[in-house]
Amino acid sequence: xxxxxxSGGGLVQAGGSLRLSCAASGRHFSSYSMGWFRQAPGKExxxxxxxxxxGGNTDYADSxxxxxxxxxxxxxxxxxxxxxxxxxxxxxVYYCAATAQAMGGRDQYSYTYWGQGTQVxxxx
Numbered sequence: 212x213x214x215x216x217x218s219g220g221g222l223v224q225a226g227g228s229l230r231l232s233c234a235a236s237g238r239h240f241s242s243y244s245m246g247w248f249r250q251a252p253g254k255e256x257x258x259x260x261x262x263x264x265x266g267g268n269t270d271y272a273d274s275x276x277x278x279x280x281x282x283x284x285x286x287x288x289x290x291x292x293x294x295x296x297x298x299x300x301x302x303x304v305y306y307c308a309a310t311a312q313a314m315g316g317r318d319q320y321s322y323t324y325w326g327q328g329t330q331v332x333x334x335x
Contacts, residue, residue: 220329
């Protein structure tokens with residue numbers, strides 16, 4: 212069992228930056244690959260980024276590639292999402308998720324554990 216708690220969301224102007232954190236409790240955090248997803252009002256939840264258990268492999272949605280960076284610190288049981296050059300279309304609730312698969316990938320249904328989400332709002 213893994214519990215996930217996101218933090219770091221907020222209101223930022225276009226072009227600004229935020230760093231989201233996802234703190235995990237429970238056993239064997241380093242055994243889980245992690246993902247970030249987001250859901251904007253009236254839209255389906257979509258993949259943002261994923262990272263393998265070791266941090267050696269990462270994957271990004273085309274819409275955020277080059278602007279967002281996913282990382283993890285297994286000693287702190289935390290995964291991060293650094294978001295630069297934010298755009299109004301990045302506005303959404305951001306969720307972190309965990310899966311025992313080696314690399315969770317882009318399919319949200321491959322993830323077992325989810326956090327409650329943190330709101331990111333980017334003003335134009």
